Amino acid sequence: MQNTFIVDINEQNIQQVLQQSSSLPVLFYFWSERSPQCQELTITLDKIANEYQGKFILAKLNCDEQQMLAGQFGLRAIPTVYIFQNGQPVDGFQGPQGEDAIKELLNKVLPNEDELAFIDAQQLVNEQEYAQALPLLKKAWQGLKDHLGKPRSDIAFLLIKAQIELKQLDDAKTTLATIPLQDQDSTYHGLNAEIELLEQAANSPEIQQLQAALSDDPNNIELMIQLASQLMQVGRHEEALELLFKPLTKDLNAGDGQAKKALLDMLAALGTSNPIATTYRRKLYTLLY
Numbered sequence: 225m226q227n228t229f230i231v232d233i234n235e236q237n238i239q240q241v242l243q244q245s246s247s248l249p250v251l252f253y254f255w256s257e258r259s260p261q262c263q264e265l266t267i268t269l270d271k272i273a274n275e276y277q278g279k280f281i282l283a284k285l286n287c288d289e290q291q292m293l294a295g296q297f298g299l300r301a302i303p304t305v306y307i308f309q310n311g312q313p314v315d316g317f318q319g320p321q322g323e324d325a326i327k328e329l330l331n332k333v334l335p336n337e338d339e340l341a342f343i344d345a346q347q348l349v350n351e352q353e354y355a356q357a358l359p360l361l362k363k364a365w366q367g368l369k370d371h372l373g374k375p376r377s378d379i380a381f382l383l384i385k386a387q388i389e390l391k392q393l394d395d396a397k398t399t400l401a402t403i404p405l406q407d408q409d410s411t412y413h414g415l416n417a418e419i420e421l422l423e424q425a426a427n428s429p430e431i432q433q434l435q436a437a438l439s440d441d442p443n444n445i446e447l448m449i450q451l452a453s454q455l456m457q458v459g460r461h462e463e464a465l466e467l468l469f470k471p472l473t474k475d476l477n478a479g480d481g482q483a484k485k486a487l488l489d490m491l492a493a494l495g496t497s498n499p500i501a502t503t504y505r506r507k508l509y510t511l512l513y
Contacts, residue, residue: 230270232286243311246310248279249280249281249308249309249330250307252306254302256287256303268323300318305326307333315332337367338363345364364379381415383399391461393423394500396419425458426458430454434450445471448467449479452464465500468483469504471483487508
């Protein structure tokens with residue numbers, strides 16, 4: 225049974241496999257049972273494909289069974305290997321090759337760690353798994369650059385989308401501000417509009433009422449916790465954490481320990497990868513120790 229990254233090419237699937245080369249390199253292997261050189265090369269290519277586990281697609285074309293297809297590639301020898309990217313051949317070889325030489329050829333075109341992170345993140349965003357996509361998008365955005373050596377806006381747009389969905393509006397605004405003028409297209413303006421609408425919604429009547437009540441009674445820990453909870457729900461995380469942290473700087477047992485408990489609960493909810501939560505954990509530990 226073959227893996228999904230090792231396929232036999234025929235007239236029905238060749239276009240689909242070529243389309244896949246837009247996201248993963250495809251190694252087209254033209255072989256024949258009549259060629260003694262193919263026997264060892266087949267074993268070598270299968271071994272490499274299984275070792276790389278889907279980082280590229282090994283597409284095998286049996287020239288005896290698919291003569292018309294093979295003829296379209298203008299082959300001069302068997303075995304022949306072509307590496308396709310974005311539907312076009314970018315490298316290859318004819319005749320037998322050793323494992324090391326083939327790996328060296330592949331490593332020139334295989335996605336690096338940051339590119340793989342971006343591929344995985346795209347899939348997670350499509351599945352609306354934004355929390356899982358976020359760290360991968362951050363990694364890709366920091367590691368992958370455009371032809372001018374600057375962060376890629378297409379990655380930034382996906383990162384902003386994830387930040388919006390996770391109600392990290394301050395982070396989304398910060399990322400949006402890095403988009404250069406030439407990339408401020410309809411996607412940019414759409415994301416900006418989403419942020420503005422969410423910011424308007426984030427200032428709900430309930431929040432305004434709690435803010436007014438707390439202004440009249442600024443030391444009321446119960447009101448602080450209620451307001452912080454409301455702020456957390458609409459993504460105003462830093463405001464919520466600061467609201468509960470401030471009374472702890474004067475009294476670690478503020479509100480009979482309820483302020484500290486509420487702050488710890490909110491930090492736990494934000495998770496270990498949230499940079500704002502990390503900052504407030506450090507600040508809290510400074511007070512504690």
